[in-house]
Each structure stands twice: as C-alpha cells, then as structure tokens.
Amino acid sequence: MTNPNNPNVISRQSKIDDQEYKWGFTIDVDSDVAPKGLNEDIVRLISEKKSEPPWMLEWRLRAFRLWEKMRDEEPEWANVEYPSIDYQDIIYYASPLTKDNDRPKSLDEVDPEMLQAFEKLGIPLNEREALAGVAVDAVMDSSSVTTTFKEKLEELGIIFCSFSEAIQNHPELIKKYLGTVVPYSDNFFATLNSAVFSDGSFAYIPPGVRCPMELMTYFRINEADSGQFERTLIIADKGSYVSYLEGCTAPIRKKSQLHAAVVELVALDDAEIKYSTLQNWYPGDKDGQGGVYNFVTKRGKAQGINSKISWTQVETGSAITWKYPSVILQGDNSSGEFYSVALVNNHQQADTGTKMTHIGKNTRSTIIAKGISAGKAENTYRGLVKIMPSAEGAKNFTQCDSLLIGDQCGAHTVPYIEVKNPTAQIEHEATTSKVSDDQLFYCMQRGVSAEESNYMIINGFCRDIFKELPFEFAVEAGNLLRVSLEGTVG
Amino acid sequence: MLEVHDLHASVGEIKILRGINFTVKKGETHAIMGPNGSGKSTFANVLAGRPEYTVTKGEVLLDGKNLLSMEPDVRAREGVFLAMQYPVELPGVRYNQFLKAALDAIREHKGEDQIDIRAFNQLLKEKGDLVEINPDLMRRNVNEGFSGGEKKRSEILQMALLEPHLALLDETDSGLDIDALKTVADGVNRLQDPEKSVILVTHYQRLLNYISPDFVHVLIDGKIAKSGDHKLALELENKGYDWLRETIPPVSETSGESAS
Ligand SMILES: Nc1ncnc2c1ncn2[C@@H]1O[C@H](COP(=O)(O)OP(=O)(O)OP(=O)(O)O)[C@@H](O)[C@H]1O
Ligand SMILES: [Mg+2]
Numbered sequence: 001m002t003n004p005n006n007p008n009v010i011s012r013q014s015k016i017d018d019q020e021y022k023w024g025f026t027i028d029v030d031s032d033v034a035p036k037g038l039n040e041d042i043v044r045l046i047s048e049k050k051s052e053p054p055w056m057l058e059w060r061l062r063a064f065r066l067w068e069k070m071r072d073e074e075p076e077w078a079n080v081e082y083p084s085i086d087y088q089d090i091i092y093y094a095s096p097l098t099k100d101n102d103r104p105k106s107l108d109e110v111d112p113e114m115l116q117a118f119e120k121l122g123i124p125l126n127e128r129e130a131l132a133g134v135a136v137d138a139v140m141d142s143s144s145v146t147t148t149f150k151e152k153l154e155e156l157g158i159i160f161c162s163f164s165e166a167i168q169n170h171p172e173l174i175k176k177y178l179g180t181v182v183p184y185s186d187n188f189f190a191t192l193n194s195a196v197f198s199d200g201s202f203a204y205i206p207p208g209v210r211c212p213m214e215l216m217t218y219f220r221i222n223e224a225d226s227g228q229f230e231r232t233l234i235i236a237d238k239g240s241y242v243s244y245l246e247g248c249t250a251p252i253r254k255k256s257q258l259h260a261a262v263v264e265l266v267a268l269d270d271a272e273i274k275y276s277t278l279q280n281w282y283p284g285d286k287d288g289q290g291g292v293y294n295f296v297t298k299r300g301k302a303q304g305i306n307s308k309i310s311w312t313q314v315e316t317g318s319a320i321t322w323k324y325p326s327v328i329l330q331g332d333n334s335s336g337e338f339y340s341v342a343l344v345n346n347h348q349q350a351d352t353g354t355k356m357t358h359i360g361k362n363t364r365s366t367i368i369a370k371g372i373s374a375g376k377a378e379n380t381y382r383g384l385v386k387i388m389p390s391a392e393g394a395k396n397f398t399q400c401d402s403l404l405i406g407d408q409c410g411a412h413t414v415p416y417i418e419v420k421n422p423t424a425q426i427e428h429e430a431t432t433s434k435v436s437d438d439q440l441f442y443c444m445q446r447g448v449s450a451e452e453s454n455y456m457i458i459n460g461f462c463r464d465i466f467k468e469l470p471f472e473f474a475v476e477a478g479n480l481l482r483v484s485l486e487g488t489v490g
Numbered sequence: 491m492l493e494v495h496d497l498h499a500s501v502g503e504i505k506i507l508r509g510i511n512f513t514v515k516k517g518e519t520h521a522i523m524g525p526n527g528s529g530k531s532t533f534a535n536v537l538a539g540r541p542e543y544t545v546t547k548g549e550v551l552l553d554g555k556n557l558l559s560m561e562p563d564v565r566a567r568e569g570v571f572l573a574m575q576y577p578v579e580l581p582g583v584r585y586n587q588f589l590k591a592a593l594d595a596i597r598e599h600k601g602e603d604q605i606d607i608r609a610f611n612q613l614l615k616e617k618g619d620l621v622e623i624n625p626d627l628m629r630r631n632v633n634e635g636f637s638g639g640e641k642k643r644s645e646i647l648q649m650a651l652l653e654p655h656l657a658l659l660d661e662t663d664s665g666l667d668i669d670a671l672k673t674v675a676d677g678v679n680r681l682q683d684p685e686k687s688v689i690l691v692t693h694y695q696r697l698l699n700y701i702s703p704d705f706v707h708v709l710i711d712g713k714i715a716k717s718g719d720h721k722l723a724l725e726l727e728n729k730g731y732d733w734l735r736e737t738i739p740p741v742s743e744t745s746g747e748s749a750s
Contacts, residue, residue: 441540442578446592446648447566447599456591460582460631 034093040064043195046093050164050198053171063184063194074188078351079380079412080320082293090227090258092196149213157206160215163231166202173204177235181264181301181328189260189322190297193229197262200230205240205271214470216245219261227258234264236271238304243274245473257282259318261296269304269331276469277325280317280480283348291319291348298325299355302334302363310337311354312468314477316484319348324382326355329363329391336365339465341477343484344377344409353382353414358391358424367398370462373409374488380412387424394424402432403461405454405488433461455482491516491687492537492557492656497548499536506532508712510548514656517684521698521723522691524709525731530691531575533709534658538572539565552656566592567599569655573645573662575691580632585644586614588632589651596652617650621677638665646677657681657688663697675700695727708734 034045043064047057074085153160159170167174184194201217219230236242246263259281265273275298284291294317300309311325327336338354356365371379385396402411413430435457443453459466459478466474494512498505506529514520522530536543537550539562550557552568560568580588594604605613618625623643633641642662649657662674678688678701690703698706698720706722708715708731715734716722 436578437541438578439580441562442574442580443588443592444561444563445538445566445572445574446588446652447563447595448591449563449595450561452591452595453563456583456588457580460580460584463582463584463631 033091036091037088038064038090038092038196042092046196046198049093050167052164052167055171055175056167059178059184060195063191064196066185067188067191067195070188070191075322078322078382079378079414080322080349080351082320082349085258085293087192092227092229093198153211153213156209156212158209158211159202159204161202163197163200163202163233166233170202170204173235174202174233177233177264177266179264181266181299182262182297186297189295190262193231193260193262193297196227197229197231200232200261201234202232203234203242203244205236205242207238207240209237209240211240211242214243214245216247218247227260229259230261232261232263233266234273234275235266236268236273236307238268239270240268241272241274243470244276245470246275246277247280247476257290257292259292259294259296261298263296263298263325265300265309267300267302267304267307267309267334270306271304272308272310273300274310275300275312275325276473277311277313277315278473278477278480279313279315279321282319283317283346283484284319286346292317294318294321294323296321296323298323299328300326300336301328301330302336302360303328303330305331305333305360307331307334308336309334310339310468312337312339312465313341313352314462314465314469314480315340315342315350315352316480318350321348321350321352323352324355326357327365328357328359329365329394330359331363332360333362333364334360335363338365338367338369339468340369341372341462341465341481342370342379342381343372343481344374344379345484345488346375346377348375348377350378351380351382353380353384355384356386356396358385358387358394358396360391362393362395363391364394365396367396367400368464369398369400370465371400371402371411371413372405372458372461373402373411374405374485376408378410378412380414382414382416384416384418385426386418387421387426389420391421392423394421396424396426398426398428400428400430401461402430403458404432404434405458405485451486454488455485458485491553493549493551494537495549495551497533497536497550498546499532499543500546501532501543505546506543506712507536510709510712510714512707512714514687514689516687517682518705519678519682519688519690519701519703521703521706521720522689522709523693523706523723523726524715528709529712530709531660532712534572534660534689534691537565537656537658538562538570563595566652566654567596571649571652571654571657573642573649573657573659575660575664577633577636577641577645579634579636581634583632585628585630585632586611589614589628589648592648593651614651617647620650620680621647622673623647639667639670642666642674643670646674649681650677653681653686655686657686658691659688660691661693662690663692663694671697672700695723698723710734 034042043060047060182190184191203215205211234244265275267273281292281294302309309327315321325338329336336356342350342352344350353369354367367383369381371381373379381400387394398415400413404411411432415428417426435454439457440453443456444450459481466477469477492514494510497507497510499507510533524530532543536545545558557565590610597605614628621643627640633644636644642665645662663671666674675697703720705717706720707717710731
C-alpha cells in the first residue's frame with residue numbers, strides 16, 4: 001500500500017522485501033576476459049579486440065602514458081575513505097560476447113541467458129515487449145549487447161549505438177567531439193578511462209530533430225574482478241532535443257569493484273539535452289564489505305547560444321560515489337541544471353555535487369541537491385559555481401537540503417563560489433532536517449504504517465527532483481528509495 | 491465504546507494527567523473544556539498514541555480492546571481519529587496521495603480492497619464539497635502553506651473521508667471565521683450516527699451552539715473537575731474556571747465519570 005496511483009508498485013514491493021539488494025544475482029554467460037593488470041599491451045589488446053582504427057589506439061596510448069605519470073595523483077580531496085586500489089588487480093576487458101568483436105546483428109543472435117538476465121533486471125530487450133517509448137542500449141561489463149529501436153531512430157537521422165560501433169561507422173563525429181568536453185588529461189579517473197574504456201553509448205541528434213523516444217543505456221557489471229570503464233558521448237545538433245536515461249546495477253561481490261566512467265555532452269545552438277541517471281550499483285553489505293567504487297566524470301558543454309543541459313540523478317547505490325556532473329555554459333543565454341538525490345545508508349559514502357562554469361552572457365544555472373543519510377553513512381555535497389569575467393548578467397540559484405535519519409550519519413555541504421564578473425546574481429540556500437516525530441505521528445494517526453510513513457515523508461523530500469524524471473524512471477526511483485530505506489525507521 | 495480508567499500520563503518527569511475516568515458510549519458527543527495547560531490536548535493525544543507521552547497508570551478500552559497496547563497506526567485503523575490542534579506540514583507529500591494511502595490502510599484493515607483511483611477522486615470531491623474546502627488545496631502538499639483555518643478545515647475533511655468511530659477534535663474551532671465554524675460543526679453533525687462518538691476539546695461555548703454535546707466535562711490540572719450537560723458550558727462562559735478549582739476532588743475519587 002503505497003504509491004496510490006500505481007498498483008504495480010505494490011506487488012513489486014512484496015517481492016523486494018525478502019532481499020536486500022535484488023539486483024545482486026550473477027548472470028551465467030560465457031565471456032572473453034583479458035588477464036588482470038594494466039600495461040601498454042592491455043591497452044593495445046582492448047583496441048585490437050575492438051578492431052579500432054589507429055587514431056583511436058593513439059589516443060588511448062597518449063592517455064595511458066599520461067596516466068602512468070599521474071599514478072601518485074589519485075585524488076584525495078573528496079570526503080571519502082577507501083583502501084587504496086590495486087590497479088594491477090583489476091580486469092580491464094571482459095566481454096560477454098564470446099567471439100571477438102562479434103556484436104549480435106539481431107536479437108536472435110543474443111545469448112538467451114543474457115536476454116533473460118536483462119529481463120530479470122526489468123529491461124526487456126525484445127522490442128515488442130520493450131518499455132514504451134524507450135530505446136535501450138544494453139551494456140554488460142565492457143560490451144554493448146544490443147540496441148533496440150535502432151531503425152526507427154535512423155529514419156529521423158538519429159544515431160544511437162554503442163560507442164564501439166560509432167568508432168567504426170561515424171569516425172568523423174567521434175574525432176570531432178571525443179575529449180572536447182572531458183579531455184583525456186582531465187583527471188586521474190578520466191585519464192584511466194580514456195586509456196581503457198571499453199564501450200558505452202553514442203547518440204547524435206541531427207539539427208531540428210526532437211527525439212521522439214527516451215534513449216536509455218543500461219549498464220551492468222557482471223564479471224568478478226572486472227572494472228567497468230564506459231564512455232558515453234551525446235551530441236545534440238542545432239535546435240534538437242533529446243532525453244537520455246542511464247540505469248546501472250551490479251551483482252553482489254565480496255570484493256569492491258571499480259567503475260570509472262566518462263560522459264560527455266555537447267549541445268549546439270538552441271539544443272537541449274536532458275540526462276537522467278538512476279544509479280544503483282551494489283552498495284556493499286551492512287558492514288561495508290564489497291560494493292562498487294563509482295568514480296565518474298560527467299560533463300556537458302552548453303556550447304551554442306540558448307542551449308540547455310540538465311542533469312538529474314538519483315544515487316542510491318555504490319559503496320563510494322565520487323561524481324560531479326557539470327555544465328560549461330559557453331553559449332550566450334545557455335542554461336545548466338543539476339537536480340540530485342543522493343541517498344546513503346549503512347557504510348556508504350557519497351561525495352557528489354556539480355560544477356557550473358559560466359562563460360557566456362546571461363547564462364543561468366540551477367542546482368537543487370538533496371542528500372539523505374542513514375545508518376553510518378556520510379554524504380557530502382560539493383559544488384562550484386564559477387562566473388567568468390565574460391559572463392555578463394549570469395545567474396545561479398543553489399539549494400542544498402540534507403535529511404538525516406538516525407544520529408550516526410553525517411551530511412556535509414561544501415559550496416564554492418567564484419565570481420569574476422560583478423553583474424552576477426548568486427543565491428544559495430541550505431537546510432538540514434530530520435524526519436520529525438510529529439510528521440511520523442501525523443501520518444500514522446491517519447492509519448499509515450511507520451515504515452510507509454517514513455517512506456512517504458522522505459519521498460516528499462525528494463519530490464522536486466523526482467518530478468524532473470520521466471514517469472517510468474520516477475516510479476523506479478521511488479522503488480529504489482523504498483528498498484534503500486528499509487529498516488531505517490526506528 | 492470508550493472506557494478510560496484512572497489514566498495517568500507524563501512527558502518525561504512532568505506529570506500531566508492525574509487520574510482521568512471517563513466513559514463514552516456509542517453515538518454520544520462529549521465536550522472537554524478547561525483552562526490552558528490543563529491537559530486537554532495531552533488527553534486527546536494519549537488516546538491517539540502520541541509517543542512522547544508515557545502512560546504511567548490506568549487503562550483505556552475501545553470496544554473492550556486494550557487501546558494502550560496498540561501502535562498509533564493500528565488505533566487509527568481501529569477507528570480513532572485525532573484532528574490535531576496544530577496539524578503538521580508534510581513538505582512534498584501530495585495531499586490527495588496522502589489521503590488515499592490513509593484510506594487504503596484503513597480499508598485494508600477492514601479486509602476491503604484498495605479504492606480505485608477514480609472512485610477515490612469522486613469521493614474526495616464529495617467530501618471536499620461537504621466541508622467547503624478549496625479543491626486547489628488537494629493538489630498541494632499536506633498542510634504546507636495552508637492558512638490556519640484551511641488546516642482546520644483540512645482536518646475535518648480527513649475526518650469526513652476516513653469515517654472514524656471515535657473522533658477526537660482538539661480545538662478544531664479555534665482560529666476559524668464564523669462561516670468556517672458552521673462548516674466544521676456541520677461536518678461533525680453529519681458524522682454523528684448511532685455508531686459513532688465524538689470528543690470535542692474547545693474553549694468556546696459558541697461551537698456548542700452548533701453542536702449540542704450530550705456531556706460537558708471540565709479538565710483542570712489533569713483531572714476532570716466537573717461534568718454536566720451543555721448548560722455547564724454556559725455556566726463556564728459566565729463564571730470562568732476559578733470557582734471549580736476549589737472543588738477538585740481527591741485523586742482517588744472517580745467523580746469525572748459521565749453518566750453511564
Ligand atoms: N511535549 C511536552 N513537553 C513538555 N511539556 C508538555 C508537553 N506536552 C504538554 N506539556 C505540558 O503539559 C501541560 C498540558 O498541556 P496540554 O497541551 O495538554 O494543555 P491543553 O489543556 O491542551 O492547553 P491549551 O488549552 O492551551 O491547548 C502544559 O503545562 C504543557 O506545557
Ligand atoms: Mg491544547
């Protein structure tokens with residue numbers, strides 16, 4: 001009894017109850033796995049497995065050589081603690097596709113085990129059963145498994161495919177945009193990704209086209225000891241619009257797994273990109289064993305005039321999250337948005353936030369960050385609003401709300417503001433609250449159970465963010481919240 | 491339907507209720523009056539199970555069941571409704587969704603199915619018209635930014651929707667304009683049926699012009715100092731409470747019990 005409008009949610013709830021992390025199963029598919037460790041040969045191997053052109057290998061190698069020099073520069077400024085990562089103890093390439101570089105041409109060629117697995121995750125890849133209005137690129141470990149609705153999109157000139165395919169089929173676009181938002185030298189994890197990235201999604205929306213369906217990539221880490229290094233590039237050409245969704249889960253593993261992804265968005269004149277994430281990587285067990293280390297560089301460039309980039313994220317998973325989806329507001333009148341719910345429980349740590357860099361005139365940014373901490377978890381919002389001298393008339397509004405459940409968790413807010421143009425208008429609001437006994441009693445006095453009351457109040461706290469999500473995703477976000485909150489009401 | 495025997499309750503070390511005896515039968519309306527701080531809200535909240543109050547002694551039976559052993563949500567599902575003196579704001583929680591969750595919880599308790607969303611919207615509209623609440627409020631968040639009067643009206647709407655067996659109204663008449671007062675009284679009168687009982691906490695005789703209580707009780711210092719019929723309310727209006735303070739009976743006595 002809960003989401004009153006959606007009876008489906010209820011039956012689902014009862015299924016979730018008996019498991020703590022329902023996405024924790026392993027999928028039994030054959031896979032092609034590189035030996036552990038990282039060296040130049042591994043970088044060459046990855047490139048070769050993917051039959052990449054020489055320019056791509058060159059780019060990877062430049063990144064790898066730089067990363068070797070950066071080895072001692074793993075960032076330490078974030079408010080997260082973890083044992084040092086042994087980069088030689090990780091598998092950098094694992095593909096569920098048995099034959100080299102053989103991506104199935106049609107669904108009939110996809111391993112039925114895998115289709116079933118994605119179905120179990122709630123992502124049917126069969127177009128007849130697919131989520132209405134959502135085109136899906138399914139990525140397991142390092143490889144894209146399949147992309148649905150491709151033909152339908154092609155009719156409009158929209159390209160939506162795996163990153164590997166894009167390198168083969170659209171090299172001019174990749175060459176033109178790869179690394180223009182997040183250069184390979186950007187930061188330790190982005191450099192690592194640039195050297196070893198395996199797959200990911202690519203989307204290009206041609207001028208004036210409004211993408212008629214949500215584009216979605218579903219990421220899944222399956223292989224034990226493997227890292228996941230995917231790379232996503234989305235380009236919205238002049239006057240186009242696209243809404244893109246990203247979902248992620250991983251099986252339960254005792255040992256922690258590394259996820260270091262890079263996402264680059266480019267919006268040209270009058271274009272808009274809406275990017276939504278539901279991140280639910282395995283968070284580790286109650287005692288902090290295992291879980292995914294999520295070190296992600298996401299950045300969008302609102303390059304054209306009147307362009308708009310909007311990040312919405314709901315983060316409930318991962319042992320450690322280190323993630324700052326950012327926008328470079330380059331075009332005049334461009335705008336950037338960041339809407340975030342980060343929930344941490346047990347021993348999870350999240351250091352997340354955003355960076356808005358205002359360069360163009362009359363650029364606007366909005367930041368609404370909601371942090372929920374329970375158990376012994378630590379949640380940090382870290383944000384930077386930077387107004388460059390050229391950004392005449394720039395405006396920013398920032399709101400950071402923290403909600404604490406219990407008294408062993410922590411919430412921290414670290415907002416930086418750098419203003420180099422006196423015409424800038426900057427507003428910042430911050431609140432910290434608890435689910436009050438009065439609120440709980442009020443709900444319970446109306447007959448609602450303690451657990452449900454707690455969920456309802458916390459869901460209310462997140463409403464401003466959830467309403468930014470496409471409907472299907474908003475329902476799923478509510479479910480994630482519910483599962484992550486289990487047992488937190490005292 | 492409700493029997494209260496020698497009820498004592500405190501908040502932390504502070505004793506507030508000091509031996510209340512009280513019986514409400516089906517279909518009766520009781521008014522509780524008394525000076526500020528005498529324990530009226532405490533009494534209502536203890537019946538509803540607010541956790542900050544500790545019952546140190548006594549017994550409460552609802553239709554023969556031990557009310558004090560039930561969690562607040564179970565009490566609500568058993569038909570106890572408290573219209574609060576200070577309704578709480580629930581930021582981000584949609585009013586209509588909140589009410590549906592509440593109604594469904596109560597229906598489920600009775601072994602009924604969840605109400606269909608269309609039927610619910612229809613019901614909500616009917617009840618809303620009944621208590622003349624601005625329909626826009628139902629698309630807002632629970633009590634958030636509601637005016638004082640709107641909050642009170644909203645409590646009455648919830649009561650009308652959830653159809654409790656025992657409604658406790660804690661100063662629902664305070665802060666209402668005269669029209670709203672009539673609406674609230676109307677809402678309460680409509681609720682009255684031979685199976686349902688109402689306990690009204692109020693400071694003002696004027697509400698009792700619209701709702702005629704079967705009994706009036708005066709609560710002073712955590713005990714019932716006097717009980718009577720609606721004429722007692724008029725007497726209080728003229729004489730205040732001081733004359734009753736001297737007549738507080740010794741703790742052991744059970745003079746608070748209403749005719750039964
Ligand atoms: N949570 C609490 N903490 C401390 N004291 C409390 C608490 N709740 C009630 N009290 C005290 O208990 C006494 C009775 O309070 P209560 O709210 O029941 O009075 P009341 O009769 O409803 O008064 P009013 O007419 O002003 O609403 C008061 O002195 C009040 O300060
Ligand atoms: Mg009171």
